[in-house]
Structure formats: structure tokens, C-alpha cells
Amino acid sequence: MDFDYTPKVKDLQKRLNTFMDQHIYPNEDAFHNEVEANRAKGNPWVPTKIMEELKDKARAAGLWNLFLPQSERGAGLTNLEYAPLCEIMGRSHIAPEAFNCSAPDTGNMETIERYGNDAQRNEWLMPLLEGKIRSAFAMTEPAVASSDATNIEARIERKGDEYVINGRKWWTSGAPDPRCKILIFMGKTDPDNPSRHNQQSMVLVPMDTPGVTRVRALSVFGYDHAPHGHGEVDFKDVRVPVSNILLGEGRGFEIAQGRLGPGRIHHCMRLIGLAERALELMCRRAIKRVAFHKPIADQGVTRERIAEARIMIDQARFLTLNAAWKMDTAGNKVAKQEIAMIKVAAPNMALQVIDWAMQVHGGAGISDDFPLAAAYAQARTLRYADGPDEVHRNAIAKQELGRYLSK
Structure with a gap:
């Protein structure tokens, strides 16, 4: 296993980070303000102008449809190559849509690409790939x-x-x-x-x-x-x-398993990016905020949490890269245990890191002045999405026990 990123991926990482700095982070408040303005008018379910502008810019920058492995309609990236890019997008909840890489569309596009016929792809996949619907x-x-x-x-x-x-x-x-x-x-x-x-x-x-x-x-x-x-x-x-x-009658469960594998790994990739941003906010706040006559960053408990957060994030990242590599080399079905493992590990890791970041921010951490409260809600939801922790743990245990039951 070689997890060193290819020159192509490193170039895309650089371009994505530049786009995030120039266009995504500065427009997060603008996006929320537009949604709330629409809410005040009685309908928050109106597509925002700022998102459509971001999508146009991302498309023009060549940062569009980076997912969809093993398809000529995607960017030609493997799951392992897409992982660090999806992580970058996960740092902001408005970013995935801007690059046409957001759930549930990515999973649905992969489903129609893999299991649909030509007519279904022409009618539904193409407008989804174009970001029109x-x-x-x-x-x-x-x-x-x-x-x-x-x-x-x-x-x-x-x-x-x-x-x-x-x-x-x-x-x-x-x-x-x-x-x-x-x-x-x-x-x-x-x-x-x-x-x-x-x-x-x-x-x-x-x-x-x-x-x-x-x-x-x-x-x-x-x-x-x-x-x-x-x-x-x-x-x-x-x-x-x-x-x-x-695909055909009676094939729904089969499709669900094929669809949820990539969907789960995408969720985990984005969660790692979300946790990275929470850790960044935590460190910046800890350095600036003073309590009991010294910066919070000098408090032993804070340093311990920062260290643990770094360990936990990197552990989740390497587990996710391993799952992506296994999916690419052996297939989604063979990689089912690795996928289940990261689906348990990543949301729980993100929740803990975000919780520590909120604590460092004090009362502000649970307000909407910072993105941490919304991030916590998002991460907590993903302990249910695409299968709850208990189901994945059960599957992991069954596979592990199976190694010994036949002996």
C-alpha cells in the first residue's frame, strides 16, 4: 500500500485549497444570509444565487464531478485519489454542492451509472452531472x-x-x-x-x-x-x-449494497475534513483566549485534547485511505469490513473533536457565530446515515468471528 498522492492529486489538492480560500470560506456567511433572507420572505427552500455562482466558478476552474471512479463521465480518479479531495470539500458544508460532489447526488449518480440503462443515463444521469437538477x-x-x-x-x-x-x-x-x-x-x-x-x-x-x-x-x-x-x-x-x-426486479438489496459502499466512504472523507477544520478553530481559539491568567492553549487539558484530536483524525484518515485502496484493488464487496470500520470510526471521531473544539470556544461554541454547532449536528446525523453504528459493528464482529468458527 502506497498512500503517497500522485502528481495529479497533489495538483488538484492545491487548486481545491485555493478555490476554498478564495470562494468557499468567504461566502459561507453570504450563503446563510441568503437562506435566512428567503426564510424571512416565507420560503427558505429557494435555491441560492450564491451557490449557483460558486458552481459556475468551480466548473470553469475544472473542479467539477471529481468523484465517479471507473467511469469516463467522471474525473478519472480512483477512490484513493478522490479521498483527499473529498476531505478538503468536507471542511465546509457548502463546498460539496459547489463542486457537484454532494450527497445524495453522488451516490445516486453512481447508482444510475452502474445499474441504469442507456435511456435512464441519458434522461437522469446527464442533467445530474451537469448540475442542472x-x-x-x-x-x-x-x-x-x-x-x-x-x-x-x-x-x-x-x-x-x-x-x-x-x-x-x-x-x-x-x-x-x-x-x-x-x-x-x-x-x-x-x-x-x-x-x-x-x-x-x-x-x-x-x-x-x-x-x-x-x-x-x-x-x-x-x-x-x-x-x-x-x-x-x-x-x-x-x-x-x-x-x-x-437492474431488474428483486435486485434492490444488491443495488443498495453497491450504492451505500461509496456513499459511506464519501461521508467519512468529508467528516475528516470537518474534524480538521474543528481542530484548526480549536487551536486558533486556544491561543487567543485567556483564562486564569494564561492562554487556554497553555492549559494541560487543552494540550492533551489537541494531541488526542490529531491522533484520532490521522487514525481515521489512514483507515479511510486503506478502505479506499481496498475498494480500488479488490472491489467494494471485498472491502465491506474496511468500509464498515470507517463508518463507525469517522463520525465518532468527528463528534469528539468537534465537542472539544466547542468546549474551547466556551458559550460561543454552541452558538451560530461559529460553524461548530452545525458541524456537531451534521456529524451526529452520520452515525445513522447509511447504516447505524450498531449494524456496522455487528457486521464487523460477524466477519471477525467467521475467521475462527470454521477452524
Whole structure:
């Protein structure tokens, strides 16, 4: 394993950091101010002008669609090459969208690229890659423990040349966004199949299809994340052509596993960048802030936390790079344990580092004067997204025990 970055990646790192310094960080407040101005007018779900301007600049700078490995439609980067770039974007929550590298669109684009047909790619993948529309992934349901995907109750029933869809989904990221034009919907086409993993299918559902209703936007620790957000969506006798199926009936669980692998590693990459920024804010604040007649940076407990934060961040980074390398060299399925490990490690690491950074900031740390409170809410959410800690720990333990059960 050689984790030294290639000249191509080093050049992209330099260009990304320059773009972040010149355009992303200086416009974070402008983005929030525009959202709040729209909220004051009665609708925070209006796409911001500042984001569209940033997207144009990123596209012009050649910093667009850096993800999508093993595809001529992407930047030609492997997961290992993309990792340090995704980390840089993760330092600001407005950055991923500016580079067209934000969730859930990246996962959905990879899904359509990998499992869709030519017609589906032309209709939906191309406008997503161009940043003209956004998308959502409708899997989680309010009535069941969706961490076990076989619990899903939503129905996809074939009637002639159409599928009729019924069910209710929530935590459908991006659904409240007016730019969301397409959903990937997971439901059961064959609930009586003896194999619980062959009961589900995935279909493409245009957001404007009759019967699709945005019920409400969901908040996370009080943040609604407008204009993107997370939504609860109702599907009542929704009809789509059978040609909207992805891969085939009964292949939904297979697609979910293929989709969530890259999605999980992207989340972890961004979390490392988020933790790096929290540590930077922590150090700057500790040096400037004085308590009990000396800078907080001179307090032993603060130095211990700074040291531990550095250790934890680097541990998570190396675990993530290892997972990315394994995905590139052996495939996502073979790398499932490494992916599960980082999905547990990265959010918990980020939460601890952000918590220490908040503590150094005092009361200001939990206010919106600094990005730490919002970062904490984001990191805490990612202990659920793409599978909760408990599910991943269970999978890791089962694989580890399996090494000895056969002996």
C-alpha cells in the first residue's frame, strides 16, 4: 500500500485549497444570509444565487464531478485519489454542492451509472452531472426499523406496463429541494419471496409524478438544512413505466449494497475534513483566549485534547485511505469490513473533536457565530446515515468471528 498522492492529486489538492480560500470560506456567511433572507420572505427552500455562482466558478476552474471512479463521465480518479479531495470539500458544508460532489447526488449518480440503462443515463444521469437538477434516495421508512432494509414495507406492484407504488418514506435527503427532479425508490416487488434479500427492487420516480407528495421537511437538532434538507414523502398509487426499474426486479438489496459502499466512504472523507477544520478553530481559539491568567492553549487539558484530536483524525484518515485502496484493488464487496470500520470510526471521531473544539470556544461554541454547532449536528446525523453504528459493528464482529468458527 502506497498512500503517497500522485502528481495529479497533489495538483488538484492545491487548486481545491485555493478555490476554498478564495470562494468557499468567504461566502459561507453570504450563503446563510441568503437562506435566512428567503426564510424571512416565507420560503427558505429557494435555491441560492450564491451557490449557483460558486458552481459556475468551480466548473470553469475544472473542479467539477471529481468523484465517479471507473467511469469516463467522471474525473478519472480512483477512490484513493478522490479521498483527499473529498476531505478538503468536507471542511465546509457548502463546498460539496459547489463542486457537484454532494450527497445524495453522488451516490445516486453512481447508482444510475452502474445499474441504469442507456435511456435512464441519458434522461437522469446527464442533467445530474451537469448540475442542472438534484435527486433524492427514498429508502428509510418511519414505520419500521430501516437499519434492517428487509423490513421495508413500501410496495412496488406491476400492473401491465406500469409499476404502482405505495408507501411513505422519510429522511429522504434532498426531497424538499425544488431542484429535486428524480428519486430512487426502494420497495418490495415480491414480498412473498423466500429470500428476504430478493424481495426488494429499486425504481426511478420523477418527483412530479402524480401521487408523490412532499409531506414535510425534517429538522436535525433544529437545523432544517434549507434549501436542500431532508424530507418525509408520501407515495399514493404512483405510476411509473416498468422501464424505470433499475437492474431488474428483486435486485434492490444488491443495488443498495453497491450504492451505500461509496456513499459511506464519501461521508467519512468529508467528516475528516470537518474534524480538521474543528481542530484548526480549536487551536486558533486556544491561543487567543485567556483564562486564569494564561492562554487556554497553555492549559494541560487543552494540550492533551489537541494531541488526542490529531491522533484520532490521522487514525481515521489512514483507515479511510486503506478502505479506499481496498475498494480500488479488490472491489467494494471485498472491502465491506474496511468500509464498515470507517463508518463507525469517522463520525465518532468527528463528534469528539468537534465537542472539544466547542468546549474551547466556551458559550460561543454552541452558538451560530461559529460553524461548530452545525458541524456537531451534521456529524451526529452520520452515525445513522447509511447504516447505524450498531449494524456496522455487528457486521464487523460477524466477519471477525467467521475467521475462527470454521477452524
